[in-house]
Amino acid sequence: MKLNLTMIAVSAGLLMVGLPAAAHHSFAAEYDSTKKITLKGVVTKFEWTNPHAHFYVDVADPTGKVANWNLELASPNMMQRNGWTRHSLKEGDQVVVVASQAKDGTHTASADTIQKSDGTKLTFMAAPPPDVK
Amino acid sequence: MRKRFIACYILAVTLGAVSLALAQAPAPGQAAPKAAPKGKGGRGPAAPTGPTPRLPDGTVDLAGVWMGGGSNSSDITKGLKPGSEVVMLPAAEALMKTRRSQDDPQGNCLPFGIPRGAPYPWRMVQTPTHTAATHIFILYEGNIHSYRQIFMNGKHPADPDPIWYGHSTGTWDKDTLVVDTVGFNDKFWFDYLGHPHTEQLHTVERYMRTDLGNMTIEVDINDPGAYAKPFTTTGQARLQKPGDELLEYICQENNIDLVHVNAPAQLP
Numbered sequence: 001m002k003l004n005l006t007m008i009a010v011s012a013g014l015l016m017v018g019l020p021a022a023a024h025h026s027f028a029a030e031y032d033s034t035k036k037i038t039l040k041g042v043v044t045k046f047e048w049t050n051p052h053a054h055f056y057v058d059v060a061d062p063t064g065k066v067a068n069w070n071l072e073l074a075s076p077n078m079m080q081r082n083g084w085t086r087h088s089l090k091e092g093d094q095v096v097v098v099a100s101q102a103k104d105g106t107h108t109a110s111a112d113t114i115q116k117s118d119g120t121k122l123t124f125m126a127a128p129p130p131d132v133k
Numbered sequence: 134m135r136k137r138f139i140a141c142y143i144l145a146v147t148l149g150a151v152s153l154a155l156a157q158a159p160a161p162g163q164a165a166p167k168a169a170p171k172g173k174g175g176r177g178p179a180a181p182t183g184p185t186p187r188l189p190d191g192t193v194d195l196a197g198v199w200m201g202g203g204s205n206s207s208d209i210t211k212g213l214k215p216g217s218e219v220v221m222l223p224a225a226e227a228l229m230k231t232r233r234s235q236d237d238p239q240g241n242c243l244p245f246g247i248p249r250g251a252p253y254p255w256r257m258v259q260t261p262t263h264t265a266a267t268h269i270f271i272l273y274e275g276n277i278h279s280y281r282q283i284f285m286n287g288k289h290p291a292d293p294d295p296i297w298y299g300h301s302t303g304t305w306d307k308d309t310l311v312v313d314t315v316g317f318n319d320k321f322w323f324d325y326l327g328h329p330h331t332e333q334l335h336t337v338e339r340y341m342r343t344d345l346g347n348m349t350i351e352v353d354i355n356d357p358g359a360y361a362k363p364f365t366t367t368g369q370a371r372l373q374k375p376g377d378e379l380l381e382y383i384c385q386e387n388n389i390d391l392v393h394v395n396a397p398a399q400l401p
Contacts (some may be wrong), residue, residue, distance in 0.1 A: 026325050029396040049387035077380045102393045107191035
């Protein structure tokens with residue numbers, strides 16, 4: 001699958017998105033909420049697992065070099081209670097993700113919002129009802 | 134930062150709704166909860182309202198799926214009972230300063246202990262159900278997927294092994310369930326900041342179901358090994374909507390995030 005990907009770092013002040021609650025460990029200890037990034041790419045895996053769900057996205061930098069990003073979400077239980085299902089994301093989905101990058105500089109981040117190519121918008125914890133995108 | 138955490142926590146609490154079976158069963162002889170209107174901003178009906186339910190013998194019935202009620206998970210010194218304050222002993226202060234976020238036991242899929250709150254529902258189960266209970270169990274969805282046992286009118290062992298949830302006995306003080314717990318280990322943290330305790334910890338919890346949907350929980354913390362004087366935490370638990378159930382939560386399944394954490398213990 002052809003990748004059409006960019007990664008854009010933006011300042012925190014430009015994005016009015018909520019900070020995920022890391023109910024299981026300290027969000028602030030792991031992620032830098034002042035360093036929002038936008039990742040555009042293709043989902044390679046969706047882990048509907050505890051204590052946190054994760055999805056992985058292949059993202060290319062401006063030179064075309066591809067990295068696989070690990071995006072953390074809330075726990076499946078919290079997400080399920082707020083509209084997510086294990087089918088909300090799947091391998092091959094084209095997504096644009098706004099996230100907070102891990103302070104250790106790895107390709108790891110906590111996803112704030114996920115925009116799918118069909119228009120569906122998901123957030124860290126909540127998804128719209130099935131009849132609303 | 135903390136305000137946003139709390140906002141998300143409240144979101145988790147207020148939007149808690151799943152479409153599983155088994156409604157909150159009323160006690161025998163108790164009217165069924167009113168069919169509440171669809172909750173504003175939620176996906177299901179609002180939490181039921183009504184008077185405090187009772188067993189046939191008049192004992193308050195605490196059974197149900199609840200959310201909240203623990204102490205402030207971020208900082209136990211917040212949200213205390215008015216007039217209460219946390220005064221740490223020097224050794225406890227010194228220990229707290231050494232703590233690292235990645236070592237928080239609950240982040241490593243170990244129990245929260247008592248009275249730290251968790252953003253997951255929990256179920257109070259009494260047995261028998263037709264009269265005053267001999268045993269009360271608290272089933273935790275998270276964190277972790279575990280349970281507590283409260284032995285009604287029981288006695289503590291003379292020399293209990295130090296364990297995560299301690300040894301709990303329960304009595305009724307009029308309509309308040311009073312749970313006395315000793316025999317704690319010193320491993321769990323009171324909050325994300327790493328407030329510690331010792332094996333001398335002794336807690337007294339007071340569960341007050343003020344109506345069908347609400348329960349006030351106060352916890353006396355007495356640990357002369359870590360704190361200069363006792364203090365009391367307060368929390369408000371909310372009965373979850375009819376149909377809400379505990380879900381499986383196996384924390385050890387995929388706990389891969391802590392490898393990215395290397396920082397002092399801090400607010401979430």
